[in-house]
Amino acid sequence: MKKIYYILIFLSIPILLQFCNSNTNNNADIIIKNGTVVTVDSVGNIFYSGAVVIKDDKIIDLGNTDEMLKKYSAETVIDAKNKIVMPGLVNSHTHIAMTIFRGLADDIKLQDWLHNYIFPVEAEFVNPETVKIGSQLAMIEMLHSGTTTFNDMYFFEDEVAKAAKEIGIRAFLCESLINFKTPNSKTPEEGIKYIKMLADKYKNDNLITVALSVHSPYTCSSELIVKAKKFADNNNLFYQIHVAETKWEFDTIMSQYNLTPVEYLDSLGVLDDKTIAAHCVWLTENDIKILAERKVGIAHNPECNMKISSGVAPIPELLLAGAEVGLGTDGVASNNNLNMFEEMHTMSLLHKLNKMNPIVVPAETIVRVGTIGSANVLGMANQIGSLEIGKKADIIIIDVNKANTTPIFNVYSTIVYSLSGTDVNDVIINGEIIMRNKNILSIKEDDVIDNVNEIADKIKLKHNR
Amino acid sequence: MKKIYYILIFLSIPILLQFCNSNTNNNADIIIKNGTVVTVDSVGNIFYSGAVVIKDDKIIDLGNTDEMLKKYSAETVIDAKNKIVMPGLVNSHTHIAMTIFRGLADDIKLQDWLHNYIFPVEAEFVNPETVKIGSQLAMIEMLHSGTTTFNDMYFFEDEVAKAAKEIGIRAFLCESLINFKTPNSKTPEEGIKYIKMLADKYKNDNLITVALSVHSPYTCSSELIVKAKKFADNNNLFYQIHVAETKWEFDTIMSQYNLTPVEYLDSLGVLDDKTIAAHCVWLTENDIKILAERKVGIAHNPECNMKISSGVAPIPELLLAGAEVGLGTDGVASNNNLNMFEEMHTMSLLHKLNKMNPIVVPAETIVRVGTIGSANVLGMANQIGSLEIGKKADIIIIDVNKANTTPIFNVYSTIVYSLSGTDVNDVIINGEIIMRNKNILSIKEDDVIDNVNEIADKIKLKHNR
Numbered sequence: 001m002k003k004i005y006y007i008l009i010f011l012s013i014p015i016l017l018q019f020c021n022s023n024t025n026n027n028a029d030i031i032i033k034n035g036t037v038v039t040v041d042s043v044g045n046i047f048y049s050g051a052v053v054i055k056d057d058k059i060i061d062l063g064n065t066d067e068m069l070k071k072y073s074a075e076t077v078i079d080a081k082n083k084i085v086m087p088g089l090v091n092s093h094t095h096i097a098m099t100i101f102r103g104l105a106d107d108i109k110l111q112d113w114l115h116n117y118i119f120p121v122e123a124e125f126v127n128p129e130t131v132k133i134g135s136q137l138a139m140i141e142m143l144h145s146g147t148t149t150f151n152d153m154y155f156f157e158d159e160v161a162k163a164a165k166e167i168g169i170r171a172f173l174c175e176s177l178i179n180f181k182t183p184n185s186k187t188p189e190e191g192i193k194y195i196k197m198l199a200d201k202y203k204n205d206n207l208i209t210v211a212l213s214v215h216s217p218y219t220c221s222s223e224l225i226v227k228a229k230k231f232a233d234n235n236n237l238f239y240q241i242h243v244a245e246t247k248w249e250f251d252t253i254m255s256q257y258n259l260t261p262v263e264y265l266d267s268l269g270v271l272d273d274k275t276i277a278a279h280c281v282w283l284t285e286n287d288i289k290i291l292a293e294r295k296v297g298i299a300h301n302p303e304c305n306m307k308i309s310s311g312v313a314p315i316p317e318l319l320l321a322g323a324e325v326g327l328g329t330d331g332v333a334s335n336n337n338l339n340m341f342e343e344m345h346t347m348s349l350l351h352k353l354n355k356m357n358p359i360v361v362p363a364e365t366i367v368r369v370g371t372i373g374s375a376n377v378l379g380m381a382n383q384i385g386s387l388e389i390g391k392k393a394d395i396i397i398i399d400v401n402k403a404n405t406t407p408i409f410n411v412y413s414t415i416v417y418s419l420s421g422t423d424v425n426d427v428i429i430n431g432e433i434i435m436r437n438k439n440i441l442s443i444k445e446d447d448v449i450d451n452v453n454e455i456a457d458k459i460k461l462k463h464n465r
Numbered sequence: 466m467k468k469i470y471y472i473l474i475f476l477s478i479p480i481l482l483q484f485c486n487s488n489t490n491n492n493a494d495i496i497i498k499n500g501t502v503v504t505v506d507s508v509g510n511i512f513y514s515g516a517v518v519i520k521d522d523k524i525i526d527l528g529n530t531d532e533m534l535k536k537y538s539a540e541t542v543i544d545a546k547n548k549i550v551m552p553g554l555v556n557s558h559t560h561i562a563m564t565i566f567r568g569l570a571d572d573i574k575l576q577d578w579l580h581n582y583i584f585p586v587e588a589e590f591v592n593p594e595t596v597k598i599g600s601q602l603a604m605i606e607m608l609h610s611g612t613t614t615f616n617d618m619y620f621f622e623d624e625v626a627k628a629a630k631e632i633g634i635r636a637f638l639c640e641s642l643i644n645f646k647t648p649n650s651k652t653p654e655e656g657i658k659y660i661k662m663l664a665d666k667y668k669n670d671n672l673i674t675v676a677l678s679v680h681s682p683y684t685c686s687s688e689l690i691v692k693a694k695k696f697a698d699n700n701n702l703f704y705q706i707h708v709a710e711t712k713w714e715f716d717t718i719m720s721q722y723n724l725t726p727v728e729y730l731d732s733l734g735v736l737d738d739k740t741i742a743a744h745c746v747w748l749t750e751n752d753i754k755i756l757a758e759r760k761v762g763i764a765h766n767p768e769c770n771m772k773i774s775s776g777v778a779p780i781p782e783l784l785l786a787g788a789e790v791g792l793g794t795d796g797v798a799s800n801n802n803l804n805m806f807e808e809m810h811t812m813s814l815l816h817k818l819n820k821m822n823p824i825v826v827p828a829e830t831i832v833r834v835g836t837i838g839s840a841n842v843l844g845m846a847n848q849i850g851s852l853e854i855g856k857k858a859d860i861i862i863i864d865v866n867k868a869n870t871t872p873i874f875n876v877y878s879t880i881v882y883s884l885s886g887t888d889v890n891d892v893i894i895n896g897e898i899i900m901r902n903k904n905i906l907s908i909k910e911d912d913v914i915d916n917v918n919e920i921a922d923k924i925k926l927k928h929n930r
Binding site for chain 1: 564565567568569570571572573574575578602603605606609610768770771772773774776777797800801802803804807810811813814815817818820821822823824827828866867868869871872873874875878879882883885886887888910911913914917918920921924925
């Protein structure tokens with residue numbers, strides 16, 4: 001019998017060795033070390049000399065650097081000394097291909113902007129090729145300013161998907177339906193077929209999530225609004241709509257249905273936790289209650305709402321009511337950039353002024369809205385929006401060894417009030433290094449800039465600008 | 466007699482040759498070529514393939530590149546292809562040494578901020594050494610974001626002057642008087658002596674302008690307000706004061722004198738074209754009329770006014786009344802950065818929202834306020850604030866061959882709505898190249914950052930932050 005014991009012990013040695021080894025020298029793919037790691041987890045953990053450990057597309061561990069370096073080794077080690085390491089920002093509402101129209105028409109009224117500028121140039125210049133090029137430019141801009149996931153609402157979303165996969169950025173793509181001809185479809189039915197094709201094509205894709213959108217309560221019929229929601233539900237897709245953006249919209253829907261835009265959509269049964277409502281500026285107390293109860297995702301776009309004078313969304317009230325709030329830039333034709341750091345800064349200033357109270361939406365709340373809040377709006381909070389074990393490795397590293405970020409008394413203050421988006425140094429998405437030392441590795445930036453300038457030259461020639 | 470004519474002709478040949486030469490190949494010091502030159506002159510000239518010619522500290526010519534290169538040569542030629550060339554921004558109100566307190570206390574009420582945070586740390590940590598270091602950091606930050614002149618209101622301004630001259634930035638320096646002990650003087654009388662010393666020391670300096678400030682109508686007695694103005698007038702100095710920043714101040718002065726803060730100061734006879742009024746948030750129609758008639762310079766600080774919930778200055782009304790309006794950042798303890806591009810952007814969004822009208826303060830107006838408007842407030846519009854022949858060569862060159870500034874349909878839109886301050890590539894002040902390809906040539910940035918971090922560590926240690 002003793003012999004058998006010895007043999008068993010002998011045989012178990014390699015297994016024991018492997019076990020010990022796994023505790024002292026686990027192999028990872030990337031270790032980010034020595035950074036100020038702002039996790040944005042549920043209790044707001046910050047590791048001041050922190051490390052994040054990545055294997056494949058996921059975060060497998062994080063904590064103090066010394067501890068992590070004892071447990072793990074990796075071929076790629078990024079030193080984040082004097083840098084902030086945080087989850088990539090999530091842009092919960094934009095129209096990215098509209099970069100080709102950046103600055104085309106500013107300082108004018110909304111109806112003038114839409115009917116005399118945007119609709120005519122869209123009809124003429126929006127096609128698969130321009131959407132691809134405009135989207136590439138937008139992705140470059142977003143990466144440089146720390147956005148790793150965006151929610152796009154536009155046309156030809158297959159082109160956006162292809163560009164996103166080439167560049168390596170995470171994309172939530174809503175092909176847009178409306179009750180008139182779009183650049184991509186003669187009828188909403190054609191649009192729905194296109195969305196079905198996209199949903200099948202990108203099922204289980206590691207970067208692309210397909211969804212759909214209907215434009216707004218005032219441009220889409222009740223029938224289309226309901227039909228599109230049923231299609232979305234049947235295909236397990238998220239559903240996005242512009243809601244209560246302007247007083248004009250509020251008054252129009254009110255006079256038509258004797259219901260607020262939110263009440264009207266609720267009466268159609270389309271408000272639930274898989275619906276994203278962009279803007280939500282003109283809300284009643286009852287609307288806030290409905291949005292919170294239905295767990296609708298709210299995409300707040302402060303800069304666009306200010307620039308085209310739409311008004312101020314009641315974000316402090318929505319947060320208080322427990323509503324799900326994320327942050328977006330809207331399209332650059334009305335912003336005019338995709339810089340989410342700037343958007344966070346403006347969001348904070350706007351609500352402090354609007355409430356005449358400097359305490360509302362403090363810096364940490366703003367950071368939460370721009371990361372995990374937006375992720376939640378997109379139904380992706382279990383995958384992205386914070387640095388936690390098991391989540392996707394969507395991480396940005398920001399250089400704060402600069403005059404404008406010195407000194408640091410409170411890291412959330414630095415992020416919201418002092419940083420420029422352009423201080424972002426490195427971007428990792430899905431475990432891949434996409435930008436390193438401000439260089440995007442997956443696309444030639446200058447070529448894209450040249451391509452967009454060519455499109456712009458054609459627009460200028462045609463429209464005498 | 467004929468002989469004399471021949472001799473005279475012979476003698477005049479060299480002079481004639483020199484004259485011809487000067488028209489075809491004048492020597493300059495620096496030529497900036499191939500840029501989009503935004504002059505901000507009185508008619509808003511833009512040269513799309515433009516050049517600026519600099520000799521000594523001045524702009525001696527500007528226009529189309531081909532024409533300028535025919536007329537001038539220079540040892541230093543800067544190619545500004547794909548770049549915007551414009552006057553350096555002028556920050557018309559700030560407290561630059563307060564960079565050492567950046568982010569110390571955010572998201573709290575003004576009185577809490579002042580009495581529990583700022584006043585105690587100022588009493589303890591503001592001295593000649595920290596003012597010098599904090600000012601150096603601020604100057605680095607300002608240069609990187611395109612500011613070439615700033616109006617500082619603080620203490621130990623001699624230290625700021627020395628730092629400014631070392632770095633090569635233009636400074637308008639207001640030593641601050643108040644009715645209690647300051648870090649620099651036990652009494653206002655001591656402060657006035659110090660200002661007299663500064664005014665003598667920097668008389669006719671090529672970078673430094675000495676002025677004075679009294680803190681506000683609520684912290685200074687009528688006697689001090691009047692006495693300081695008389696001293697300023699006798700010494701030909703500008704005079705700065707915080708005016709009508711908060712509703713609390715408006716109500717306090719109103720209850721004390723039955724006059725608005727502006728009416729009160731007017732009754733003391735201190736409002737004229739050599740007075741700078743910072744903030745001017747709480748104004749009546751009559752106040753606006755007084756400020757415009759007296760040609761008082763108004764320093765608008767939109768981000769600070771939003772962040773500490775002071776309110777919205779009636780800038781569109783002031784501009785309409787013909788008042789002189791400039792732009793400022795205020796100190797970073799309440800902003801939290803010195804980025805004038807960001808400030809221009811916020812200024813535009815704020816007033817469009819406040820008036821619910823996207824037409825107000827269009828991009829070109831904003832650029833004028835941030836340059837020639839601020840220069841006017843400081844009484845320096847004949848020297849700086851626009852690119853014109855005979856003016857000082859204070860020029861910034863901004864890289865716009867970037868995703869966030871592509872395409873360009875309207876260059877003012879690009880400057881106000883799309884740019885980041887950090888896109889500034891080169892800075893020339895007084896004809897000297899101070900920053901080239903984002904490197905400041907006159908100071909080691911990392912050393913200054915380290916020095917500020919040391920001060921911050923002491924503050925943290927003492928105040929448990």
